[in-house]
Amino acid sequence: MIDYTQFQKPQRYIGNEYNVVKKSHTDKVTICLCYPDLYEIGMSNLGLRILYGVFNQFNDVVCERVFMPGADYAKYIYDNNKKLSSLETKVSLDKFQILGFNFNYVLNFVNFLHILNLSKIPLKAKDRPTTIVLGGGIDNPQPLAKFVDVFFLGEFEDTAPIFINILKQYKDKESRLKALVQIEGFYVPKFYIESFSNNTYKLEKTYEYAQLPVKRVYIKDLNSSFYPTKWLTPHTQIIHDRIPIEIARGCPNQCAFCQARVTYWPYRQRSISTIENIVKESYRHSGYENFSFLSLSASDYTQIEELIDQTLDFFQSHTIGLSLPSLRVDDILGPLYKKLANLKKPSLTVAIEAANDSLRNTLNKKIDINSLFESIKVMKSLNLKHIKTYFMFGFPQETEDDLIAIGNFLRKVNQESCVALNVSINTFIPKPFSLWENVGMQPESVLLKKRSVIFKNLKNNRNLKVTMSYLKKSILEGIICRADSKFSSVIHRVFTKETSFSNYDDDSFLNLWYESMEEEGIDYRFYLDAKTNNFPWSFIQRTKDDVSYL
């Protein structure tokens, strides 16, 4: 056995969590869920846990996990000519039939190639005779189309039985892919050709049974859908060290910049009784000391008051911490206020996005600023940990006044309350499928100027903590999420320059991307300036919700 003490955080590579599933591989469909980031980040992902549970429910399926190793462990694998192996049974990845990757963050795309390379698996889909790489959690799959065999678009829970049946019925890769491409939600890039002429992207199918347009899949009912109550409990700390209970999926609001609204469309709620059940079951199975209610917008949950009322006793009597992600201003002013005071120090999150009413209306973000200030007065007595607010800048409609207003707003909040105020100011990125996907991202020079206007008007205050997004990183995120299949050569080039796991906040790593784009002769402004309503991802059918809005 390897002596793991030579690596940083050896806990990452052990795989002996409480409730871990270990099965024999003989005569089974073998799936390894791969997360292209470190253990403590990947283990905080709810989707990974849902899929792990869903797959392992089948007796004839083995589902295991692997995470991107740290730089030291990766070097050890290369130096000793070893292969990356799964956490559960320590079987190398090339022995699995299916490798399922989560692609929810674009700067992790390089890590995905590293995981394949560390397992001595060919990077390009066409070079792999047996292994099937399945990708999910992605909105625009085109930049990865050359590397991934099959993408799944949408929510997988209900499709899992069909998927497993196909894998049991067909044994070779080609016939498996041919069967999958006929099922709603699966996109197999090799059965399509992407072309670009006259400023228009066109996708044509080369296999007659392939679906076009490709449709996203969503589950109809959250109450009957699987929840991983047999919670994989790590023996070490992870980033979000709590059990998130998803109380609703989707968001009923229609903020113009929001991508998650479409990704998780439509808005569905879990009933209070189901939630109660999930809370009790997952506590019984894990003994976790922290829980949180998870939703894109918790305060839109229609019975949020009853929910808290009915679950609070359980949390308090077992001394379990509960955190609520985001609260509506009315909740603070209303009857919830007293109950919240009983919780372990709550924190309040308000996504304001724009300080001026007019710009906020343009963004379609509905928040009443006057009652917000009223609630801040109430909050003084609430023993809050902190208030968190979000702002966004870089909208084309924005005036200098809108930018200055951010600083004024923060000063006013600081004056009214003495609670710590954490502010994060992000750059607007026109993400695929958001209502403003066709708006275009502003040039770096303009963004820089706007950023400095905001900065100049921020005054030092010991209760104020501001984080601003790094422009170079935001622009890069914009490029990759909007790119087409040509961009895969850039991803590959970055992969060859960086030998193992890299910190995506690292300037030198970001520079590698810009360098590689230049070497590949790719003008990235092309992806960022959207002049038409036709995009690399236009072959994916839009949701009904979008159509009615536009």
Add this chain to the structure above:
Amino acid sequence: MNIQKYPIKIKFYKKGEMIYFSQLDIFHVLERALRRTDLSIYVTKGFNPHVKISFSNGLKLGVEGEIEATLYFDQETSYETLKQKLSAQLPEGFDIIP
């Protein structure tokens, strides 16, 4: 209100895969294992209530050996009940020494 706490001393042996877990990790392993049992654990009554466990020694990461801990309960609990209920919840490589 003065709730009495009932301490029980208990020894564990850390070996195998568990040697890669630090002393801080072991605290959480024990706390969660205790929470999974139906034993009435003592929770501190202060401003920030939490489960109380005291260790008499710590082990370096990567080292096999004994750890002695004191666990606290709200009610009189026998060592035998504790041992039987807790050992069912402990991960492999972290066992109660009889």
